Amino acid sequence: MKFLLSLLLSAAVIAVTAQNSQSHYVLFDSDSHEISASAEAGLLDALSQLAYIRSLRIEAHTDADGSDAYNEALAQRRLNSVESLLADKGYTVTQKGAHGEDSPIADNETEDGKQQNRRVLVRFEGDRELLTMEDIYEEMMPNMQSHCIDNTKDTVLVAKSGTVMFIPAYSFKVDNHDDCIELRLREALDLTDMMTMNMHTGSDGTMLESGGTVYLEAYLNGERISGELEKDMTIYFPTNRTEDDMLAFSSEEGGDEMNWVPTGESFELIPLKYINDSFNVEFKKTNRMHCRLFFCKIRRALRLRGKESNSTYIETRSYGDGYVLDSAFYDYDQKKIDAAYALGERMAKLNRDVSAMYAGNVRNMQFINCDRFPETPVSPVEVICAADAPANVRALVPSVNGMMQGNNMFGNPTFLLPSDRRIVYVSIIIQDNESYLAIQEASEEREINLNYEKLTPTQIKYKLKGLKL
Numbered sequence: 001m002k003f004l005l006s007l008l009l010s011a012a013v014i015a016v017t018a019q020n021s022q023s024h025y026v027l028f029d030s031d032s033h034e035i036s037a038s039a040e041a042g043l044l045d046a047l048s049q050l051a052y053i054r055s056l057r058i059e060a061h062t063d064a065d066g067s068d069a070y071n072e073a074l075a076q077r078r079l080n081s082v083e084s085l086l087a088d089k090g091y092t093v094t095q096k097g098a099h100g101e102d103s104p105i106a107d108n109e110t111e112d113g114k115q116q117n118r119r120v121l122v123r124f125e126g127d128r129e130l131l132t133m134e135d136i137y138e139e140m141m142p143n144m145q146s147h148c149i150d151n152t153k154d155t156v157l158v159a160k161s162g163t164v165m166f167i168p169a170y171s172f173k174v175d176n177h178d179d180c181i182e183l184r185l186r187e188a189l190d191l192t193d194m195m196t197m198n199m200h201t202g203s204d205g206t207m208l209e210s211g212g213t214v215y216l217e218a219y220l221n222g223e224r225i226s227g228e229l230e231k232d233m234t235i236y237f238p239t240n241r242t243e244d245d246m247l248a249f250s251s252e253e254g255g256d257e258m259n260w261v262p263t264g265e266s267f268e269l270i271p272l273k274y275i276n277d278s279f280n281v282e283f284k285k286t287n288r289m290h291c292r293l294f295f296c297k298i299r300r301a302l303r304l305r306g307k308e309s310n311s312t313y314i315e316t317r318s319y320g321d322g323y324v325l326d327s328a329f330y331d332y333d334q335k336k337i338d339a340a341y342a343l344g345e346r347m348a349k350l351n352r353d354v355s356a357m358y359a360g361n362v363r364n365m366q367f368i369n370c371d372r373f374p375e376t377p378v379s380p381v382e383v384i385c386a387a388d389a390p391a392n393v394r395a396l397v398p399s400v401n402g403m404m405q406g407n408n409m410f411g412n413p414t415f416l417l418p419s420d421r422r423i424v425y426v427s428i429i430i431q432d433n434e435s436y437l438a439i440q441e442a443s444e445e446r447e448i449n450l451n452y453e454k455l456t457p458t459q460i461k462y463k464l465k466g467l468k469l
Helices: 002-013 037-047 068-088 111-117 133-140 191-196 272-276 294-304 335-350 457-465
Strands: 021-027 052-060 095-098 119-127 145-149 154-158 164-167 181-188 209-220 233-239 247-251 260-266 268-271 314-319 322-327 356-362 366-372 378-384 391-397 402-407 414-418 423-431 434-442 447-449
Touching (some): 037 068, 052 068, 133 423, 133 457, 191 457, 209 402, 378 423, 402 414
Parallel strands (some): 052 095
Antiparallel strands (some): 021 119, 154 164, 154 322, 233 356, 247 260, 314 322, 391 423
8 A cells, every 4th residue: 555655646746766867747738739837837847956957858648539640740749839848948858759649658538547648748857956156157158169170281260150260280289190180169259158158358357348259279189289389370250340459368377267468469350341352363373363252262172183283272171060171372371361251151151240350360279369448438337136145247238249247255246337338237146056147237327236037057048148139
């Protein structure tokens, strides 16, 4: 009797199957795929019990009423409804299936049994404990892009969001030139990228205007390559801005918070129109006109390959979300032209508003930042966090693509911010092992009171990525 009672309780409550694994049923009305308000609330409450959702599987079912074909289609509609709800709340389904009436868990001869069979089973695994702010940002951190670089060739690399890099041959100081260099990178071209990467644009308390940031690491056969590059690498950040006084910044070593310091190098503003107008350049070795379109170069390469010629060719290889162009360039400086072609192709696919590039030469790896000191009058703003927990606070100024960071470990943070600009305040706190997010927009106010909403790190990530700036 005790065993039967335990079994019934397990079925009614949907017990935890392991320490960090749970299951939940979403039940539906007859011949319906609409999720009721109570079913939605129950599912979201179950998901919120875990801080991180590492895997999420959904399986859709029906009762035995109707034909097999109809029930398979109905199960698919129910699966789509649950998956859409999860996506709206920031969750990603990792595995799914629609099974129709094939797998009942109760008797289809009774109304109660049919109700139990009209279900979508949601199984999820993750971590129950949320310990530090670093845990939240680890969840939000975008994945590294990975690109294979032939160190014996000049390379033009176009990353996922449109950053272009020209890497001369033999830039990496290694003895082995037979295996490719794995270049790993993350891009932060806008404020939402910077937030999910736990960054800001401050230099000794002064807000910077950002033209873009890229983080780079290089590996050979799994071993990280340290030190500076042997040659200048040219970085091109896509932009629609017109500032011509951008500088290169690097992250200052030491301390608990990132601080950007100028390196002494500058970034040149290169309008794409200027580059597009320069295609009357002739090849010095062949006296042939430069291909106007990017794919013309590929076609020409295919015709020339295998023939004895002083001309060169270009190979393209796809790696992840970007692509690599391996090129043997001619004597004159063609880097800007080839980078413009590559950038134009990428931006057309991304449908981004890009009118120019910031181009600069660097040799350091890790963070490479293109910033400037904006000429904008500032005044202090105090942010009242109204929480009994340390808060990570950021003040975003979209008009100058700038963001300051503060915390309230020893009182409410105060920022020096433009007094005539739209400002969006974003704050994350951890309290009683739960994470909370506050987003508030203001412009003229000099004292801001934040109101927090309890969200899981996955939901925080989704909400920040959808922030309209």
